[in-house]
Amino acid sequence: IAEDKLLGGLLADGFDGQSCLSRYQSILYRKALPYKPSPYLVSKLRKYEDLHKRCGPNTPSYNKAVEQLKSGSNVVGTTDCKYVVWVWYSGLGNRILTLASVFLYALLTERVLLVDRGNDMASLFCEPFPERSWFLPMNFPIAKMFNSFDQKSAESYGNLLKNNMIKASMGSLPSYVYLHLAHDYDDHDKLFFCDDDQALLKRFTWLVVKTDNYFVPSLFLMPSFEDELKKLFPNKETIFHHLGRYLFHPSNHVWGIVTRYYKAYLARADERIGIQVRIFDKGPGPYQYVKDQISACTIGEKLLPEVDTRRLAVNPSKNPKVKAVLMTSLVYGYYENMKNIYWEHPTVTGDIIGVHQPSHEEQQRSEKPLHNMKALAEMYLLSLTDVLVTSAWSTFGYVAQGLGGLKPWILYKSENQTTPNPPCQRAMSMEPCFHAPPFYDCKAKEGIDTGKVVPHVRHCEDISWGLKVVDRYTE
Amino acid sequence: IAEDKLLGGLLADGFDGQSCLSRYQSILYRKALPYKPSPYLVSKLRKYEDLHKRCGPNTPSYNKAVEQLKSGSNVVGTTDCKYVVWVWYSGLGNRILTLASVFLYALLTERVLLVDRGNDMASLFCEPFPERSWFLPMNFPIAKMFNSFDQKSAESYGNLLKNNMIKASMGSLPSYVYLHLAHDYDDHDKLFFCDDDQALLKRFTWLVVKTDNYFVPSLFLMPSFEDELKKLFPNKETIFHHLGRYLFHPSNHVWGIVTRYYKAYLARADERIGIQVRIFDKGPGPYQYVKDQISACTIGEKLLPEVDTRRLAVNPSKNPKVKAVLMTSLVYGYYENMKNIYWEHPTVTGDIIGVHQPSHEEQQRSEKPLHNMKALAEMYLLSLTDVLVTSAWSTFGYVAQGLGGLKPWILYKSENQTTPNPPCQRAMSMEPCFHAPPFYDCKAKEGIDTGKVVPHVRHCEDISWGLKVVDRYTE
Ligand SMILES: Nc1nc2c(ncn2[C@@H]2O[C@H](COP(=O)(O)OP(=O)(O)O)[C@@H](O)[C@H]2O)c(=O)[nH]1
Ligand SMILES: Nc1nc2c(ncn2[C@@H]2O[C@H](COP(=O)(O)OP(=O)(O)O)[C@@H](O)[C@H]2O)c(=O)[nH]1
Numbered sequence: 039i040a041e042d043k044l045l046g047g048l049l050a051d052g053f054d055g056q057s058c059l060s061r062y063q064s065i066l067y068r069k070a071l072p073y074k075p076s077p078y079l080v081s082k083l084r085k086y087e088d089l090h091k092r093c094g095p096n097t098p099s100y101n102k103a104v105e106q107l108k109s110g111s112n113v114v115g116t117t118d119c120k121y122v123v124w125v126w127y128s129g130l131g132n133r134i135l136t137l138a139s140v141f142l143y144a145l146l147t148e149r150v151l152l153v154d155r156g157n158d159m160a161s162l163f164c165e166p167f168p169e170r171s172w173f174l175p176m177n178f179p180i181a182k183m184f185n186s187f188d189q190k191s192a193e194s195y196g197n198l199l200k201n202n203m204i205k206a207s208m209g210s211l212p213s214y215v216y217l218h219l220a221h222d223y224d225d226h227d228k229l230f231f232c233d234d235d236q237a238l239l240k241r242f243t244w245l246v247v248k249t250d251n252y253f254v255p256s257l258f259l260m261p262s263f264e265d266e267l268k269k270l271f272p273n274k275e276t277i278f279h280h281l282g283r284y285l286f287h288p289s290n291h292v293w294g295i296v297t298r299y300y301k302a303y304l305a306r307a308d309e310r311i312g313i314q315v316r317i318f319d320k321g322p323g324p325y326q327y328v329k330d331q332i333s334a335c336t337i338g339e340k341l342l343p344e345v346d347t348r349r350l351a352v353n354p355s356k357n358p359k360v361k362a363v364l365m366t367s368l369v370y371g372y373y374e375n376m377k378n379i380y381w382e383h384p385t386v387t388g389d390i391i392g393v394h395q396p397s398h399e400e401q402q403r404s405e406k407p408l409h410n411m412k413a414l415a416e417m418y419l420l421s422l423t424d425v426l427v428t429s430a431w432s433t434f435g436y437v438a439q440g441l442g443g444l445k446p447w448i449l450y451k452s453e454n455q456t457t458p459n460p461p462c463q464r465a466m467s468m469e470p471c472f473h474a475p476p477f478y479d480c481k482a483k484e485g486i487d488t489g490k491v492v493p494h495v496r497h498c499e500d501i502s503w504g505l506k507v508v509d510r511y512t513e
Numbered sequence: 514i515a516e517d518k519l520l521g522g523l524l525a526d527g528f529d530g531q532s533c534l535s536r537y538q539s540i541l542y543r544k545a546l547p548y549k550p551s552p553y554l555v556s557k558l559r560k561y562e563d564l565h566k567r568c569g570p571n572t573p574s575y576n577k578a579v580e581q582l583k584s585g586s587n588v589v590g591t592t593d594c595k596y597v598v599w600v601w602y603s604g605l606g607n608r609i610l611t612l613a614s615v616f617l618y619a620l621l622t623e624r625v626l627l628v629d630r631g632n633d634m635a636s637l638f639c640e641p642f643p644e645r646s647w648f649l650p651m652n653f654p655i656a657k658m659f660n661s662f663d664q665k666s667a668e669s670y671g672n673l674l675k676n677n678m679i680k681a682s683m684g685s686l687p688s689y690v691y692l693h694l695a696h697d698y699d700d701h702d703k704l705f706f707c708d709d710d711q712a713l714l715k716r717f718t719w720l721v722v723k724t725d726n727y728f729v730p731s732l733f734l735m736p737s738f739e740d741e742l743k744k745l746f747p748n749k750e751t752i753f754h755h756l757g758r759y760l761f762h763p764s765n766h767v768w769g770i771v772t773r774y775y776k777a778y779l780a781r782a783d784e785r786i787g788i789q790v791r792i793f794d795k796g797p798g799p800y801q802y803v804k805d806q807i808s809a810c811t812i813g814e815k816l817l818p819e820v821d822t823r824r825l826a827v828n829p830s831k832n833p834k835v836k837a838v839l840m841t842s843l844v845y846g847y848y849e850n851m852k853n854i855y856w857e858h859p860t861v862t863g864d865i866i867g868v869h870q871p872s873h874e875e876q877q878r879s880e881k882p883l884h885n886m887k888a889l890a891e892m893y894l895l896s897l898t899d900v901l902v903t904s905a906w907s908t909f910g911y912v913a914q915g916l917g918g919l920k921p922w923i924l925y926k927s928e929n930q931t932t933p934n935p936p937c938q939r940a941m942s943m944e945p946c947f948h949a950p951p952f953y954d955c956k957a958k959e960g961i962d963t964g965k966v967v968p969h970v971r972h973c974e975d976i977s978w979g980l981k982v983v984d985r986y987t988e
Contacts, residue, residue, distance in 0.1 A: 294858075302865045306781040360781070382770065383769075390773055392777030392778050
């Protein structure tokens with residue numbers, strides 16, 4: 039149990055349990071997972087923790103690096119620690135994925151990760167690293183500029199290149215670079231994913247990243263990271279699974295929301311089925327074609343039993359199970375529809391289906407603190423289910439599948455407000471999809487289908503141009 | 514178990530189990546109840562069943578009585594069975610109570626009860642009597658007139674008296690009397706509750722009753738029924754409890770709705786708390802003062818634990834229980850409010866509170882068949898809880914408390930849209946309240962407070978002018 043509590047060595051021991059109950063309690067809510075972190079990953083994490091302790095906020099090294107940042111120029115050799123700052127940006131699911139991506143980048147480049155807490159990071163998550171905070175101190179010199187950073191910023195790597203402000207040959211460099219890796223990044227910004235550019239970026243003490251993409255798949259296409267990634271993740275589809283469970287421990291407030299819901303509605307069922315309904319169509323819904331799609335998928339894939347609309351009688355079967363469906367959605371109608379179907383009719387198997395929806399916030403309202411706490415709690419609750427159905431395109435679902443170590447059935451995005459046929463597909467891997475990858479061959483300096491370069495980086499099930507990492511997969 | 518299945522002899526044995534699963538399965542969903550029917554009641558019911566078999570629809574006796582009815586006059590001695598016809602009228606909760614009242618009247622007067630099936634009676638309930646149906650045949654001569662019967666009908670007992678159409682001295686009487694016992698009945702109609710009038714009514718083969726009142730308490734004030742009632746119900750507060758469980762067996766369709774909900778949401782909790790929210794204020798609600806009232810009652814009476822709004826931490830208590838709240842209401846807001854309170858905050862006891870609402874139909878829509886099936890299922894589900902909170906004035910709640918053998922906490926009706934203080938009161942007895950009783954002393958022929966005549970008929974907790982039967986109660 040001691041090793042279990044640390045998730046196979048993934049977590050460091052010795053944290054105070056009370057201040058972050060989720061850290062060592064999560065094991066109580068999950069079945070034993072088959073995926074163990076590699077010893078190499080474990081030792082890499084312990085080394086990172088040492089680095090973070092030495093270089094983290096308010097250490098002498100940090101203070102020195104901040105002085106250099108304030109000075110405005112990047113004199114190589116005056117600092118002993120290098121940093122990558124993650125800027126608070128986009129929806130919560132997106133942020134969880136980007137923070138994991140930036141952390142992996144930090145591991146690969148031996149940088150210290152510092153987190154811009156934004157509105158809510160400190161209320162949502164516990165500290166993941168021992169002793170030193172992962173949060174950027176409030177008085178960080180350029181913190182006020184984060185909000186204004188965008189594709190047009192002169193400080194961005196793409197624009198610095200475009201305007202010939204930096205070159206490998208230069209002796210003096212700016213004191214930081216802004217990495218614009220958001221969906222609207224351009225071809226210059228995308229050079230971040232080329233080894234030569236990484237060599238240049240290595241010279242900067244401070245990198246500041248704004249992204250809404252899980253860019254890990256493209257790191258797998260870079261020769262400079264290849265060996266290290268292979269050693270860290272012998273099972274290639276467990277990257278977010280391990281890093282997510284390492285980094286994201288819900289705060290006590292959120293953990294209360296998770297565990298109370300779990301105990302009140304899910305714990306005593308014989309089986310738990312998560313259904314994440316996230317519809318990107320215009321208008322609030324609910325839509326009939328989505329209701330039909332959910333039924334077609336769950337019944338067609340035998341995740342839920344069919345109802346018996348003819349007999350309308352109680353079906354006394356041998357050993358019926360009680361199954362709890364956890365449905366998450368911004369709206370109420372999908373839940374109500376399924377709940378009523380299984381209330382009004384018996385199932386052909388005699389199994390009893392209870393349907394539960396924690397919240398229906400109607401709109402994405404990321405500024406309300408409780409709203410995001412519930413959103414995080416719901417991703418986490420989905421990750422505690424035995425069988426998961428997610429919606430195409432949604433990072434909310436990716437987080438759930440990754441934390442839970444689940445290969446979900448993905449509900450296809452509908453075209454023209456009709457039910458797709460087939461309605462869903464089983465995921466190839468539990469890794470998230472990179473929605474806006476570069477299609478560029480850094481060596482040949484020309485366009486390329488980056489989903490066809492190596493067998494373990496493929497196009498996603500839900501977004502044809504997206505990329506995701508798979509372990510073994512044969513079509 | 515055999516005797517248990519028959520609820521202590523209340524039910525006749527030998528029914529086919531499959532055609533009415535609820536009849537012998539209800540015992541599986543209720544704790545053993547402390548209230549046993551008296552041997553006298555049991556034998557009275559068996560005798561009634563024999564009478565019903567002999568006189569019920571389409572028997573020679575019935576056919577003879579129908580011929581007499583068609584003939585238009587009531588020649589005493591030509592028929593061997595007498596009937597009381599219950600007319601379909603008012604909301605479902607009301608109907609259940611009035612049907613039980615009329616059945617008790619039939620028992621006391623040795624009449625055969627026949628039921629006007631209306632829109633839905635046949636789809637809601639199983640047949641309660643062996644072999645012969647309780648439903649009035651479709652071709653019953655005056656069935657088409659039922660709908661038009663009202664306070665002004667010339668055929669009503671009150672109007673017949675007022676117009677001197679009947680008197681004890683008359684040899685020939687009309688072939689039937691309409692008994693108007695609805696809320697708007699007048700002083701002449703109310704003479705039904707006088708022994709002299711009962712003597713006159715005895716001479717009629719056919720009585721037809723329309724009522725929305727549980728008029729049993731006033732039967733207890735009639736000397737002619739006193740002895741018999743004492744023998745039937747030595748425990749005076751179990752009248753509806755026994756008669757309701759004897760008469761009302763949900764149909765297989767409704768039973769499926771009851772049992773699936775119970776198994777999916779309630780069965781596995783450590784304790785079940787029913788809260789019936791029925792607000793008679795204008796406008797749909799939800800109202801804050803009602804939300805406050807529900808909390809004030811459930812927490813003040815220690816039916817539910819208080820939440821801990823200060824610490825916001827998970828409270829690891831020794832042996833926390835999972836309690837399921839079953840809330841029924843036409844609207845959604847009260848449920849959502851309570852569900853969120855117990856989701857967002859821990860309780861001071863560490864107990865986990867799940868909140869469940871089967872439907873929220875928004876409006877009373879008695880014409881939809883599924884609507885009434887759900888309404889019946891919800892009354893029944895409330896009756897399966899361990900602790901019950903009901904709303905003042907509501908027959909829906911009375912049915913639940915009676916079937917369940919529960920003394921509920923009654924939420925007072927609010928005045929001026931404010932939370933009453935105290936918010937609720939424990940009921941004196943599980944009997945329903947008679948909302949519109951007569952205040953008349955038949956002997957003295959003058960007004961009287963009928964709530965002060967005998968110790969076991971008192972004014973109700975929720976309606977000061979109402980009457981209810983209590984067993985033992987000291988103020
Ligand atoms: N509570 C809750 N919030 C949701 C749900 N779906 C979407 N949201 C909200 O909408 C935001 C969506 O952004 P994000 O998490 O990045 O996911 P994505 O847009 O699906 O990729 C979430 O962070 C929530 O604030 C849901 O099922 N439950
Ligand atoms: N399903 C459901 N229906 C309700 C509820 N409250 C009221 N109704 C509907 O409104 C009707 C109210 O009439 P009745 O049963 O006579 O109860 P009363 O008006 O409360 O005395 C019910 O029969 C239902 O059709 C509820 O909580 N659930």
